[in-house]
Amino acid sequence: AETEALFHLNRTLVGRRVAVTAGPTREALDPVRFLSNHSSGKMGFALAAAAQRAGAEVTLIAGPVNLPTPEGVRRVDVVSALEMRDAAERAADHCDIFIAAAAVADYRPQAVAQQKIKKKADRGEETLALVKNPDIVAGIAARTDSRPFTVGFAAETEKVIEHAQDKLTRKNLDMIIANDVSAADSGFNSDRNTVTIIDSSGCETLPPTLKTELADQLIAMIAARAPAQE
Ligand code: PMT
Secondary structure, three states, X not given: OHHHHHHHHOOOOOOOEEEEEEOEOOEEEEOOEEEOOOOOOHHHHHHHHHHHHOOOEEEEEEOOOOOOOOOOOEEEEOXXXXXXXXXXXXXXXXOOEEEEOOEOOOEEEOOOOOOOOOOOOOOOOOOOOEEEOOOHHHHXXXXXXXXXXXXXXXXXXXXXXXXXXXXXXXXXXXXEEEEEOOOOOOOOOOOEEOEEEXXXXXXXXOOOXXXXXXXXXXXXXXXXXXXXXO
């Protein structure tokens, strides 16, 4: 009975639908090259697993990563930011909580070459024209209809809280989780993370924690703050 009670204690998201984005996006230059970043997907996958443990129905929108799908989670694989946007918009139509842990490329090459781009013997420099990708989490937070409780991350290398607070306001988020990605053993590709949770009521910094454990804590905080279902 005690185990049963403990099991139910953490089942804070029963009946709720959660969508999580995770990992990097890849922005193709030509058939063999792309622009991307060092996100491993660990933070987002840990959040999806934690939400599932808490009883939620979870959709995990994953960029190209090397991680197994958490048990009981519906996974949608995407490659580019535009594909991630489309999958996220579809998931957001049917979710109560949207968590953006993905490291989406801010820009993509203006043109994708159909053939491999050749090295030019006479040129020592080359410029690349980029266009801005849509901001996925801001698009979802800007909804007036079927707007989920929207949580973003902020990957910063300086003035972490200030920049995260600015993103919280600018993107109209309900909560933002700031991580200093310049710190050793934290942020991109690490098993641990050091975060500050910011919302309209203030901010709280947690000590360096394994992403798997941190995910349970973050899900508990999100579950406590997301409005109850009608
Ligand atoms: O994947 P790991 O190796 O475990 O690393 C985890 C992480 C460091 C990638 C993660 O904790 C994290 O910080 N994710 C967000 C990374 C990021 O791109 O941050 P940003 O400050 O550039 O973006 C702010 C927010 O807007 C994020 O929620 C991001 O998902 C979202 N965004 C950004 C650009 C864009 N075009 N669309 C978005 O939705």
